[in-house]
Amino acid sequence: MEIQNPKYGQGDATYRGVGGDEGLKKLVAEFYRQMSSLKEAEHIRKMHPDDLSESEDKLYCFLSGWMGGPRLYNEKYGSIAIPRAHTHLDIDYPEAEAWLLCMGKALNELAYPDDFCEYLMTQLKVPAERIRMASLNRQKN
Numbered sequence: 836m837e838i839q840n841p842k843y844g845q846g847d848a849t850y851r852g853v854g855g856d857e858g859l860k861k862l863v864a865e866f867y868r869q870m871s872s873l874k875e876a877e878h879i880r881k882m883h884p885d886d887l888s889e890s891e892d893k894l895y896c897f898l899s900g901w902m903g904g905p906r907l908y909n910e911k912y913g914s915i916a917i918p919r920a921h922t923h924l925d926i927d928y929p930e931a932e933a934w935l936l937c938m939g940k941a942l943n944e945l946a947y948p949d950d951f952c953e954y955l956m957t958q959l960k961v962p963a964e965r966i967r968m969a970s971l972n973r974q975k976n
């Protein structure tokens with residue numbers, strides 16, 4: 836019987852799907868390129884520092900562990916709770932949608948298979964929504 840590839844989300848299947856360390860680095864670089872060039876993302880680009888190198892490294896390190904690969908963020912920067920890491924920012928639907936748009940465009944640009952893009956975008960909506968809720972709750976206080 837043929838052994839099937841594990842589905843994304845199991846073990847390191849997502850990490851392998853992105854192309855491992857090299858693929859993830861390219862994806863995050865493309866993500867920030869999209870953020871710096873898309874009109875729809877201007878407002879979230881402005882939330883970031885001019886020099887994106889630290890933001891880029893932190894997202895790359897975080898996504899590595901999040902995708903089932905090496906837990907680089909914890910090793911380099913310590914522990915992180917993603918919603919809490921964003922509570923100093925005003926994030927509602929337009930900001931969350933712009934962030935996801937940049938990721939969708941980056942995946943498209945790098946020509947990942949459709950099933951991978953769909954899987955990743957569905958999964959990323961979860962932390963994006965948690966971040967939005969945390970920001971909203973903080974604004975009420």
Ligand code: HEM
Nearest residue numbers: 879882883884890893894897920926930931934962963966
């Ligand atoms: C919902 C829309 C989002 C917006 C508008 C947003 C925006 C930002 C901004 C502006 C920063 C830099 C903060 C600073 O330098 O002070 C940041 C940091 C970061 N973001 Fe997001 N983000 C979003 C969603 C996400 C998602 C979905 C993830 C992960 C799946 C993520 C992961 C990170 C990480 C790891 C950092 C570095 C945090 C740190 O070490 O302080 N972000 N984000």
